[in-house]
Amino acid sequence: MSDKLTKLLEQLGAILEDRLSVAEAVRQHHGEEMTHYDVCLPDAVAFPKNTEEVSKIVKLCHHFEIPVIPFGAGTALEGHFLAVRGGITLDFCQMNHIVSLNAQDMDCTVEAGVTRKQLNHELRDSGLFFAIDPGADATLGGMTATRASGTNAVRYGTMRENVIAVKAVMADGTIITTAARAKKSAAGYDLTRLLVGSEGTLGIITEITVRLYGLPEAMSAAVCPFGSLEGAVDTVVEVIQMGIPIARIELIDELLVDLINGFSGLDYPVEPTLFMEFHGSETAVQEQAEMVEEIAISHGGHGFQWATRSEDRSKLWQARHDGFLSVRAAFPGKDFWVTDVCVPISRLAECIAETRKDIDAANIIAPLVGHVGDGNFHMTIPYDKADPKDVTRIEQINQRLVERAIRMGGTSTGEHGIGLGKKQYMELEHGAALDYMKIIKRALDPNNILNPGKIFDL
């Protein structure tokens, strides 16, 4: 252990007492992702209680030039919280309070450790809900830092559109608030949006003010199997292009339907399937659903299977969210490579078709699922990371996928973020703009202590 680290831990211990841990098990819990990344332990884990403590910790890390890494619920998929250069992980589990609810303005401010399910539970009597649903029960801090989205984004946007302001601790320990609660402002640079998606590399987000929505009068969900993947994708494209304000429209390929059936004890037809949800007034929901069903049937959809009762809808979406777990369960002993890309909707069918062809040619198993209304889709690929040939094969599939998406006017990641896994594509995607991201990083974090090694290398 370096001198600097020893001194830092001493001084942190004086502030945090038993809320600082160097125990192997604790570090292990904070140094291991559920995907294919290698374990990477921090030197210690701190459990701050408030923003002022975070400020003190970061100030010390800045002084000693030791990395500091924010940690939410540990559900990241691209190595975001792995301590690749050691340092102090900040676990926000004790900063899990609702700071204020402004029901009249339909916003609320929460500490970074509040999870999305917790927030919606606490909102249950307000008639309001928080709309972003990435599947995992992530923290709002993590979701903000990674610009998360998920199944509802097609209707309600991503964290980019739903974060009104953040409180953040900057690299030197200064606490800032990025914006007022007003619905709009033209007063200066948009530091809110700069921090959203910065993956902990520009500031440590400690509080987030988010937009809420009124619970729709009516919600209903439907599942529709298709004779072909093309038919399902074409349905999505047409629904979006007609401007139908669908709340969720998710594609699940036949392979994943089969795995979900097995994992969740369901019996959906083993075909490419759309999972959908409609929000609005009773008449609006009915109007939308009828239009979408008509489009679906015209593309070879076999008709809607409805879920209107709340518990049936929950079961449906739980099954959808368990997609990743169902793949894991089906391939015990395997490692899992998770990836996502996003393309303009006009290129979605082509991108999925080419990707499918590539996968078939490589003879690998790669269940495909997507927030296709946004042009965003994912694959979870079981493989053996101890087998260099297998690794190379998957890396090449992933590289071709990313290059294909970028070539089609898309992005290397729609919602998982860059983390460690997509750094190598930043230049291809952003060209000269990448240099300006680095200039900003260097200016805001001169000692490179904030989650170093993520998004890009300096």
Add this chain to the structure above:
Amino acid sequence: MSDKLTKLLEQLGAILEDRLSVAEAVRQHHGEEMTHYDVCLPDAVAFPKNTEEVSKIVKLCHHFEIPVIPFGAGTALEGHFLAVRGGITLDFCQMNHIVSLNAQDMDCTVEAGVTRKQLNHELRDSGLFFAIDPGADATLGGMTATRASGTNAVRYGTMRENVIAVKAVMADGTIITTAARAKKSAAGYDLTRLLVGSEGTLGIITEITVRLYGLPEAMSAAVCPFGSLEGAVDTVVEVIQMGIPIARIELIDELLVDLINGFSGLDYPVEPTLFMEFHGSETAVQEQAEMVEEIAISHGGHGFQWATRSEDRSKLWQARHDGFLSVRAAFPGKDFWVTDVCVPISRLAECIAETRKDIDAANIIAPLVGHVGDGNFHMTIPYDKADPKDVTRIEQINQRLVERAIRMGGTSTGEHGIGLGKKQYMELEHGAALDYMKIIKRALDPNNILNPGKIFDL
């Protein structure tokens, strides 16, 4: 004229030939705003034809450390394009082409000099429209740089939500594109949103990719006078809090109604009035309108006067947009102080009431108009800027207005921007966050050539 400037003009002249002007009349046209700011001429005006030329110009300005100021349609209200330190103004009037229309993805890319009316004219056969309407026929470049919004923002958002990507020339002349056309991305820092609202101080925006919307099946507009300002404001608050997706809801106080009647030859009842518009399917528009009318009547509204035909709607909104001109026309020889603030909707009634009281106590004339669905309102105050007592009085009214808005969780400007006029409130509004804006500015524009003296001083 300094040596550096002489040399710069020589080299610019070699590139631009007759598209570089030092003529007094041209400089005058680019150095005078329609509000109360003093005339401030650039040393020369350049008329670039494409991004590469802008890059060459900026590179030279960077080398000679001479300011460079982007100029769109000249409709700014807070001194944004005034050449407070001289330099070269870039007039984008020759960069006014639609670069590409992607109807299937509902987006298009335009050069910075395209105006919003021009864009909607060119979209007329596509079934799509560009939704942001700040009143003036501003350029998309100017609207992006100032994070503009306007009457439609309550439904469609501001430029923050409607800009997908920009092409920009950075301070050293490097050309960057900030994002792909995908609907969402989690790939790195949000340079798009950093440039939106940066008022030409971080980069010169040369192309903008914006979101388009499908033309609604039905549109109808209505005017509703109220017995009191409170009744009108309370109606707005209730409509927003009920989540009714109204497309426009504008408040005009009785003073301004009177002036608009005179200016536009109309005969609206001289009372506080809401101008509204509803977009959607036939049934949705009817449903929304009925709900809103019911709310309005419960707050003392005298019932709706409808405008459903396209030309009647245009006339109605033209009258609304002519608000500023009608004030100018009514007070010949006067100067005009224009200001805007924005507060959370829950504080709007209180903020307007206090402001009204303050104005009445000061015994000044200050017609009030607002995009009240967003909590945003404006005043246009006729005064005499040669009279120091009058100036002080108006400055104090403005200061109290801004402080009131910030105290209520709002912002010093909802949509006009900071420019020169609101710089003094940046610290009150942003606190320590302002330092980080300055750090970013210094890092991205080390010679401080990009529209210097705007938003804040260094």
